[in-house]
Amino acid sequence: MDIREILNKERLYSDGGFGTLLQARGLEPGEKPENWNITHPDDITAIHLEYLNAGSDIISTNTFGANPLKFDNLEQIISAAFFNAKKAVELSGKEKAFIAFDMGPTGKLLEPLGDLSFEKAVEVFAETVKIAEKYSPDLYIVETMNDSYETKAAVLAVKENSDRAVFVSNVYDESRKLMTGASPKAMIALLEGLGADAIGINCSLGPRQMVDIVREYVKYSSLPVMVCPNAGLPRSTDGKTVFDVDSDEFSDCMAEIAEIGAAILGGCCGTTPAYIRKTVAKTEKIPFTPVKKKEYTFVSSYTHAVEIGKVPVLIGERINPTGKPKFKQALREGNISYIINEGVMQEEKGVDILDVNVGLPEIDEETMLVKCIKELQTVSALPLQIDTVKPSAMEKAMRVYNGKPLINSVNGKQESMDAVLPLVKKYGGTVIALTIDEQGIPDTAEGRAAIAEKIINECSKYGIDKKDVIVDPLAMTVSSDNLSGKITLDSVKMIKEQLGVKTSLGVSNISFGLPSRETVNSHFLTMAFALGLDCAIMNPYSVAMMESYYSFRALSGLDENCTDYIGFASSLKREAVTVASSASHSESEDMTPLVRAIVKGMKEDALLRAKELLKKEEPLTVINEYIVPALDKVGRHFEAKTMYLPQLLMSAEAASRAFDAVKELVSASEESKGKIIVATVKGDIHDIGKNIVKVLLENYGYDVIDLGKDVPPEVIVNKAKEEKVSLVGLSALMTTTTDAMKETVALLKKECPDTVTVVGGAVLTKEYADMIGADYYAKDAMETVRFAESFFGGEG
Amino acid sequence: MGLGREYSNPEFEKIYGECLGEYCKNVFYKGVYRESSLSFGEGDELFFDFCSFKSHDLKRNLEGCKSVIVFAATTGINVDRLLLKYGAYSDLKLMTADCIASSGIECFCDILNGIISEGKETKPRFSLGYGDTELKYQSDLLSFLEADKALGITLNESMMMTPKKSVTAFIGVK
Numbered sequence: 001m002d003i004r005e006i007l008n009k010e011r012l013y014s015d016g017g018f019g020t021l022l023q024a025r026g027l028e029p030g031e032k033p034e035n036w037n038i039t040h041p042d043d044i045t046a047i048h049l050e051y052l053n054a055g056s057d058i059i060s061t062n063t064f065g066a067n068p069l070k071f072d073n074l075e076q077i078i079s080a081a082f083f084n085a086k087k088a089v090e091l092s093g094k095e096k097a098f099i100a101f102d103m104g105p106t107g108k109l110l111e112p113l114g115d116l117s118f119e120k121a122v123e124v125f126a127e128t129v130k131i132a133e134k135y136s137p138d139l140y141i142v143e144t145m146n147d148s149y150e151t152k153a154a155v156l157a158v159k160e161n162s163d164r165a166v167f168v169s170n171v172y173d174e175s176r177k178l179m180t181g182a183s184p185k186a187m188i189a190l191l192e193g194l195g196a197d198a199i200g201i202n203c204s205l206g207p208r209q210m211v212d213i214v215r216e217y218v219k220y221s222s223l224p225v226m227v228c229p230n231a232g233l234p235r236s237t238d239g240k241t242v243f244d245v246d247s248d249e250f251s252d253c254m255a256e257i258a259e260i261g262a263a264i265l266g267g268c269c270g271t272t273p274a275y276i277r278k279t280v281a282k283t284e285k286i287p288f289t290p291v292k293k294k295e296y297t298f299v300s301s302y303t304h305a306v307e308i309g310k311v312p313v314l315i316g317e318r319i320n321p322t323g324k325p326k327f328k329q330a331l332r333e334g335n336i337s338y339i340i341n342e343g344v345m346q347e348e349k350g351v352d353i354l355d356v357n358v359g360l361p362e363i364d365e366e367t368m369l370v371k372c373i374k375e376l377q378t379v380s381a382l383p384l385q386i387d388t389v390k391p392s393a394m395e396k397a398m399r400v401y402n403g404k405p406l407i408n409s410v411n412g413k414q415e416s417m418d419a420v421l422p423l424v425k426k427y428g429g430t431v432i433a434l435t436i437d438e439q440g441i442p443d444t445a446e447g448r449a450a451i452a453e454k455i456i457n458e459c460s461k462y463g464i465d466k467k468d469v470i471v472d473p474l475a476m477t478v479s480s481d482n483l484s485g486k487i488t489l490d491s492v493k494m495i496k497e498q499l500g501v502k503t504s505l506g507v508s509n510i511s512f513g514l515p516s517r518e519t520v521n522s523h524f525l526t527m528a529f530a531l532g533l534d535c536a537i538m539n540p541y542s543v544a545m546m547e548s549y550y551s552f553r554a555l556s557g558l559d560e561n562c563t564d565y566i567g568f569a570s571s572l573k574r575e576a577v578t579v580a581s582s583a584s585h586s587e588s589e590d591m592t593p594l595v596r597a598i599v600k601g602m603k604e605d606a607l608l609r610a611k612e613l614l615k616k617e618e619p620l621t622v623i624n625e626y627i628v629p630a631l632d633k634v635g636r637h638f639e640a641k642t643m644y645l646p647q648l649l650m651s652a653e654a655a656s657r658a659f660d661a662v663k664e665l666v667s668a669s670e671e672s673k674g675k676i677i678v679a680t681v682k683g684d685i686h687d688i689g690k691n692i693v694k695v696l697l698e699n700y701g702y703d704v705i706d707l708g709k710d711v712p713p714e715v716i717v718n719k720a721k722e723e724k725v726s727l728v729g730l731s732a733l734m735t736t737t738t739d740a741m742k743e744t745v746a747l748l749k750k751e752c753p754d755t756v757t758v759v760g761g762a763v764l765t766k767e768y769a770d771m772i773g774a775d776y777y778a779k780d781a782m783e784t785v786r787f788a789e790s791f792f793g794g795e796g
Numbered sequence: 797m798g799l800g801r802e803y804s805n806p807e808f809e810k811i812y813g814e815c816l817g818e819y820c821k822n823v824f825y826k827g828v829y830r831e832s833s834l835s836f837g838e839g840d841e842l843f844f845d846f847c848s849f850k851s852h853d854l855k856r857n858l859e860g861c862k863s864v865i866v867f868a869a870t871t872g873i874n875v876d877r878l879l880l881k882y883g884a885y886s887d888l889k890l891m892t893a894d895c896i897a898s899s900g901i902e903c904f905c906d907i908l909n910g911i912i913s914e915g916k917e918t919k920p921r922f923s924l925g926y927g928d929t930e931l932k933y934q935s936d937l938l939s940f941l942e943a944d945k946a947l948g949i950t951l952n953e954s955m956m957m958t959p960k961k962s963v964t965a966f967i968g969v970k
Contacts, residue, residue: 030940179872181874340885345885375884379884650888691891
């Protein structure tokens with residue numbers, strides 16, 4: 001029998017802690033339990049049997065850590081695990097007994113925080129699933145997952161290699177989040193999207209601490225909920241781990257959890273067959289309530305889910321090259337940090353979702369989109385809207401996205417629906433549906449609603465619910481047709497009322513070709529919100545737009561105590577005060593205003609002063625007679641210990657802002673003063689010193705290739721060869737990694753004899769630098785700059 | 797951060813306050829510890845429940861001890877994310893938050909050390925990587941503590957821990 005035939009029709013029971021029973025049978029600390037499938041098969045079978053006899057319908061194979069990263073004899077372990085489980089089912093004589101292939105985390109953290117790539121993680125799980133498939137499990141249980149990204153990798157691996165049911169269970173801590181930050185709603189959104197059959201919670205907490213999380217799952221999930229708590233919290237007594245909740249208390253609480261609506265009950269660490277037996281006894285009479293389909297529209301990031309349809313949602317539009325020469329330049333140069341910065345700044349402005357569009361004809365959009373998605377989801381907690389017209393780029397981006405994305409977009413053309421909807425079905429997502437088809441954009445609200453309905457119907461063929469479709473009835477400029485605004489607004493109202501779906505608009509199109517566009521945009525936004533618009537793709541830097549948004553919420557009862565409005569209004573006031581106070585500084589000191597702004601580390605003032613100066617001075621004069629002397633002044637103070645590191649960095653950031661003003665006037669082809677590699681050597685992750693050196697060198701006009709931290713010698717050497725770099729800066733902080741520095745210097749000397757090395761770091765001394773053959777020792781960041789100045793000065 | 801006591805700068809204090817506030821929102825200190833037997837072999841050889849290795853410096857630290865308590869502590873992974881975020885747009889904030897996190901985990905280790913040492917005569921804590929000890933035993937130590945499950949600490953191929961601000965150490969018990 002396929003377990004899906006009875007899932008959500010009756011309550012099911014899984015087993016309890018496996019490790020607990022293995023330890024009782026002699027498993028040593030640090031010993032791998034999976035090896036016991038081969039070395040102690042009778043013990044494994046006996047444990048399975050105990051659970052089956054206690055009332056478990058589902059038993060999990062002893063394969064929690066079985067993956068190719070940990071075992072060379074994976075097939076042997078998995079085969080033995082199935083043999084033991086099947087034997088137990090046979091011995092039990094039970095008809096209703098399901099064998100789940102158990103999958104735990106890889107033990108590695110995924111990139112960028114760890115070093116396992118997402119695709120490698122999918123590969124590792126896939127290899128395991130392919131072996132498990134040979135033994136026909138009844139289902140897969142992906143459990144004890146404390147990272148949303150790794151959970152996604154495991155579920156994808158199962159879905160891509162098996163048609164069987166998959167249950168997915170995550171570990172929450174006391175803060176009700178996964179260790180890497182996801183909330184229950186974020187996991188529900190992700191896993192429903194990926195097509196899991198049941199989802200839930202296990203390990204880490206006792207049943208009492210899980211109650212509120214279970215309530216949240218039952219409230220928001222359309223899938224059956226699985227709950228497998230620990231026997232309370234662990235503590236160490238006489239060198240042994242014991243748990244503080246006994247089987248009576250555990251089963252009482254599990255009865256409460258069953259009443260709340262959990263569909264699958266079991267246990268985790270510390271629970272034994274006695275816990276399961278009592279849980280079954282106390283819950284089997286409680287009437288079973290099947291989980292109902294929910295109507296929430298969510299998109300999610302690695303931390304949280306954004307609900308669409310409650311309060312208007314803002315989607316930041318700035319990560320998009322259209323009409324932005326600097327952005328286009330950044331894309332052509334592969335300048336990811338420019339793009340990331342746009343994301344971070346928009347987040348600070350208060351948007352809920354970031355639109356990501358990096359389409360330019362002359363670049364490889366697939367690669368760039370994937371790179372940007374990976375980087376953005378590392379530094380920003382906001383959900384992302386994947387915005388591309390290329391289905392191949394869309395698929396790659398959806399695959400690596402850590403959450404349930406918003407997809408921009410599908411339209412009413414059959415070709416578009418055929419390409420996009422299978423991706424939404426496979427990876428999960430909420431899709432923006434544009435009301436345009438083969439015949440173009442209808443000029444009536446009825447026509448646009450008809451296309452929306454066509455898309456919704458097509459989605460249902462793929463099993464994509466209409467709660468995951470957001471219709472964009474397209475704002476067209478009023479400058480070419482003065483009815484455009486009205487048609488769009490009528491469409492918003494009609495689509496919401498007649499089709500019962502959420503709506504979105506790219507707001508700023510409405511004013512194209514008109515003067516004072518912000519005035520038109522902000523009023524249009526308020527009108528659309530008033531008619532029920534759910535999402536606005538807009539520019540969060542526009543004060544007028546943000547005023548509309550906060551005012552609308554305050555006036556519509558969507559901002560309790562007007563808290564957010566007041567916060568927004570106060571931030572405007574603060575900005576005004578900052579500008580006024582920086583402008584009022586006395587200029588009677590012996591420094592020009594720009595030099596003073598840099599020396600004092602005032603970023604915005606430095607930008608303002610540089611712009612003023614550039615009206616009368618040549619860009620190169622501004623660099624050579626103002627910015628560089630200001631940095632020199634700070635450097636001298638730093639060396640004399642009359643200024644400290646924070647000031648040095650504040651000045652560097654201020655100088656960087658002044659450079660931004662200069663760069664706007666100077667062509668990008670301006671030659672740098674020289675190319676320098678900086679890296680923290682292999683085995684060392686302390687990169688603060690190296691980062692400071694990098695900032696200062698860049699400010700002095702050098703082209704710095706930052707290879708990061710923990711960099712193997714061969715990577716540094718290869719880069720030096722590839723880029724023909726004549727100066728390499730190496731940093732190390734730990735005593736144990738000075739050997740890696742020695743090795744790197746030696747390899748550089750051998751492979752790139754003309755390349756000069758400068759070394760630094762807390763544990764290094766001039767003597768040590770000499771001993772390992774480094775060409776120069778710099779005691780701090782300024783000294784590295786001085787050396788670079790003399791090196792390239794001399795060289796040139 | 798190398799600042800003197802007399803150092804005062806309102807601009808920096810604002811940034812420091814912001815970084816500290818964000819750090820406090822993201823940090824979630826956790827620690828785990830476990831006692832292991834200890835015996836001394838020939839030369840510098842040391843035997844624990846979970847591994848054995850040679851170290852002259854650790855042996856000197858553990859002289860006269862009957863057992864050791866090993867511990868792991870971490871700030872949690874969200875601090876890594878915060879540092880990555882700052883690194884994307886402000887080196888000053890990155891450095892400031894990095895310093896806050898480093899001193900934060902040290903303080904937490906001091907507290908944990910205090911709890912572990914209560915009522916016992918113990919030696920100063922000693923981490924792998926100090927003196928002549930090799931980082932390669934980190935894996936055995938973390939497995940012994942089940943630190944991946946308890947704290948989410950994982951190792952990369954160079955034996956560096958993630959979360960970045962994580963500490964493991966030996967505390968000798970006399």
